[in-house]
Amino acid sequence: MWQRRAGGARARHGGVGAVIHFLAPWKDLIRPAFFLFFLILGFRARRSQRAALTFIAYTIAVSLLIGFTQLEAWPFSDWALVHTLREPDMNRLDFVGIDADGRAWMIDPRVMQPIATEEFDTWMRMKFFRMSDSGRQAVSEEIIRRAEEGRKRFLAGGSPGSDAWLFGHFAAPRHFHNGAVWRSPNDVPRVPFRRLRLVVTRWNIEQFERDHNALTRTVIYESH
Amino acid sequence: MNRIKAWWLAPEPAINVTIARVLLALTALWVILSRFDLPSTLQLPADLWATVPFERRLRFLLLFSVSIERVLWIALHVALVLALFGVKERWTCIVSGLLLYHFAPLETVLWTPNPYLRGLTIPCLGLLFIGFANRAGWSVRLLQFLLCVMYFFAGYSKLFASGTEWASPRNIRLYLLGLDQFHFFHTAAAHAIADNAVLCRFIGIFGITYELLFPVVLVRPKWRRIFVPVAIVFHVLNSWLFHVFFHDVAILLVFFDFSGAQGALARWRAAGSRGSRTASTGQAADRAETSPG
Numbered sequence: 261m262w263q264r265r266a267g268g269a270r271a272r273h274g275g276v277g278a279v280i281h282f283l284a285p286w287k288d289l290i291r292p293a294f295f296l297f298f299l300i301l302g303f304r305a306r307r308s309q310r311a312a313l314t315f316i317a318y319t320i321a322v323s324l325l326i327g328f329t330q331l332e333a334w335p336f337s338d339w340a341l342v343h344t345l346r347e348p349d350m351n352r353l354d355f356v357g358i359d360a361d362g363r364a365w366m367i368d369p370r371v372m373q374p375i376a377t378e379e380f381d382t383w384m385r386m387k388f389f390r391m392s393d394s395g396r397q398a399v400s401e402e403i404i405r406r407a408e409e410g411r412k413r414f415l416a417g418g419s420p421g422s423d424a425w426l427f428g429h430f431a432a433p434r435h436f437h438n439g440a441v442w443r444s445p446n447d448v449p450r451v452p453f454r455r456l457r458l459v460v461t462r463w464n465i466e467q468f469e470r471d472h473n474a475l476t477r478t479v480i481y482e483s484h
Numbered sequence: 485m486n487r488i489k490a491w492w493l494a495p496e497p498a499i500n501v502t503i504a505r506v507l508l509a510l511t512a513l514w515v516i517l518s519r520f521d522l523p524s525t526l527q528l529p530a531d532l533w534a535t536v537p538f539e540r541r542l543r544f545l546l547l548f549s550v551s552i553e554r555v556l557w558i559a560l561h562v563a564l565v566l567a568l569f570g571v572k573e574r575w576t577c578i579v580s581g582l583l584l585y586h587f588a589p590l591e592t593v594l595w596t597p598n599p600y601l602r603g604l605t606i607p608c609l610g611l612l613f614i615g616f617a618n619r620a621g622w623s624v625r626l627l628q629f630l631l632c633v634m635y636f637f638a639g640y641s642k643l644f645a646s647g648t649e650w651a652s653p654r655n656i657r658l659y660l661l662g663l664d665q666f667h668f669f670h671t672a673a674a675h676a677i678a679d680n681a682v683l684c685r686f687i688g689i690f691g692i693t694y695e696l697l698f699p700v701v702l703v704r705p706k707w708r709r710i711f712v713p714v715a716i717v718f719h720v721l722n723s724w725l726f727h728v729f730f731h732d733v734a735i736l737l738v739f740f741d742f743s744g745a746q747g748a749l750a751r752w753r754a755a756g757s758r759g760s761r762t763a764s765t766g767q768a769a770d771r772a773e774t775s776p777g
Contacts, residue, residue: 288539291597295585302616309493316492316622319613320629327637330644335585335608337600339634340641342728345649346658352666374519375528376591376602383594387535395531402529422520432518433729435602439668465661469675 294322294333351462353381354477357407357453364457365449368441370421371410372403376434384458389481400456400483407453414442415450456483496621497743502570504624504738505577505614509568512584512607515731516560523553525590532594540597544589560587567611577615584608603731606630610735625702627738632699635715639695651688653681660684660725667727674725694718701739708739 298319305315326336355367369377388396410420418424420442423431442448463475516522526533527550541547548556560583567576588604589597599605610627617623642650649655660678664671677683694714701708719730 288537288543292543299582299612302612305616306618306620309489312617312620312622313489313492315616316626319626323630323633327633327640330641332596332598334589334598334600335605337598337605337634337637338641339600339637340645341601341638342659342726343638343641343645343650345646346655346662348658350662350666374522374591375525375594379592379594382596383532383535386595387532391531391535395529395534398529398531402532423518425520426517427514432515432603432731433723435729436663436667437723437727437729441668463665465658465665468665469661 291333294326294336298322298336346465348465349462350465351460353384354459354461355403355407356457356459357404357449358455358457358482359449360451360454361449363449365447365453366441367403367407367453368410368414368420368447369438370419370423370440370442371406373421373423377438378434378436388458396481397483400481404453404456404483407456410442411448411453414448415445457481492622492625494621496624497741497746498619499742499746500624500738501614501617501619501621503742504610504627504735505570505573506568507735507737508607508610508614508627509564509580511732511735512580512604512611513561513564513568515603515607516557516564516587519591521554521557522587522590523550523557525593526550526553528594536594540589540593543597544593545586546590546593556583557587559583574615574618577611579615581608581610581612581615584611601730606634606732606735624738627735628702631736631738632702635695635698639692642692642695651685651692653684653688656684656688657681663727669727671725671727677725691718705739705741712736712739 298315301311301315301318305312322333322336326333326338330338330340332338355369356364357367358364369381372380388399391399414420419428423434425431457479458481460478460480461475462478467474526546546553560580563576563580563583566572567580584604585608588599588602588608590599591602592599606627609630613623613626613630617626646655657678660674664674677687694711698711698715701711715736716733719733723729
């Protein structure tokens with residue numbers, strides 16, 4: 261899902277932007293330094309009221325700094341969520357498994373758990389096609405392996421994913437929780453998955469709302 | 485300034501600190517017990533991990549073998565259970581917080597070092613607050629501040645990134661429909677609301693306004709009776725309509741003073757025992773044919 265920022269509302273004004281640009285090469289050292297300093301002050305906090313107030317002041321200052329600049333220094337967060345403008349055109353990367361009989365089946369994203377669908381999808385978009393052919397093949401085989409494990413679990417009456425292992429339906433959902441792709445045994449093959457096919461499904465939100473066939477599917481990759 | 489210092493350093497009823505610790509530990513346990521064998525993420529193909537910058541792994545000390553990570557993962561569960569029951573509270577809270585710092589990024593590290601809103605950010609910081617404070621009340625106030633910051637910057641980020649257009653009916657409609665379509669749902673209520681421009685505008689304006697105003701509960705305790713229940717409803721509706729789940733809803737209870745409830749419970753129990761003593765005294769008097777007076 262690609263989202264755009266409203267150009268006029270980007271508030272990285274000249275001075276702040278210049279500082280951020282200057283510090284960018286050191287960002288992976290600066291970010292953990294916020295937390296390291298937090299720990300140092302934290303361990304000292306119980307020594308005196310002054311030490312406690314120093315720790316509190318530092319935590320407040322860093323939280324506000326990260327929040328107002330919208331930079332990242334986890335666990336100090338910018339807390340941005342669903343904050344950009346939604347584009348009307350959407351696309352989704354679907355995993356399709358080709359079974360031993362050559363038939364194509366949608367793979368339920370939950371098979372990748374404990375890796376979240378949202379996270380793996382984003383990684384795929386950013387990195388998958390920059391890998392070597394052998395690298396892509398290795399990742400494809402891993403997806404098929406997990407899909408196969410999920411298929412067996414599902415046909416045995418369980419969940420395709422592993423999140424529900426203890427709490428079942430009461431397991432903590434993911435940040436963006438997905439509806440089920442596999443809803444009945446008819447949604448999965450009886451024979452093993454053999455290959456992976458990546459399909460980009462594209463649609464316009466308004467057109468799809470009127471006609472659920474108004475989408476295009478393009479195969480962008482197929483494993484060996 | 486002295487008033488601000490006094491506010492931060494004021495004593496807090498012990499029960500409120502205990503409740504905060506319990507809620508943080510329970511939330512973290514719920515999330516990590518719903519992420520079976522998260523360290524197995526490290527067993528993804530080496531070609532995949534080669535795309536993750538080493539500095540990112542170094543930042544969170546994601547450098548050990550899967551075996552060692554599984555031992556640390558079990559240690560996190562143990563530390564959280566001990567923290568839940570207040571065993572060696574200071575150190576179990578600190579260790580839990582540090583291990584959450586180590587493991588939470590595993591959920592997103594493939595593409596970002598920022599695992600916020602996956603359920604463990606507030607428990608990570610909150611447990612460290614409680615561990616460092618060693619039962620001092622400022623840990624609860626700092627946790628309340630963190631929650632206020634979360635809501636405020638959720639609203640701020642929308643204006644920062646998108647301006648007031650974020651609250652437009654068109655944008656809210658596209659989010660309602662788009663998220664529903666993308667995640668394989670068909671939520672009738674989301675589609676019905678999306679067709680109503682007035683409701684969409686209300687959601688947009690109310691959402692941002694509510695988020696920006698939330699920090700007022702830090703200094704106006706009486707407003708918590710409105711803002712906190714509204715927050716709970718807000719998150720339930722978010723989950724239902726937008727399919728965005730907030731794991732830390734229970735932690736919002738830290739805004740309430742449980743010492744009052746504790747006192748009321750004690751008084752109720754005392755009244756109950758006085759009543760039963762009166763009843764038994766009366767029964768004894770009846771048997772002895774005397775009055776209890």
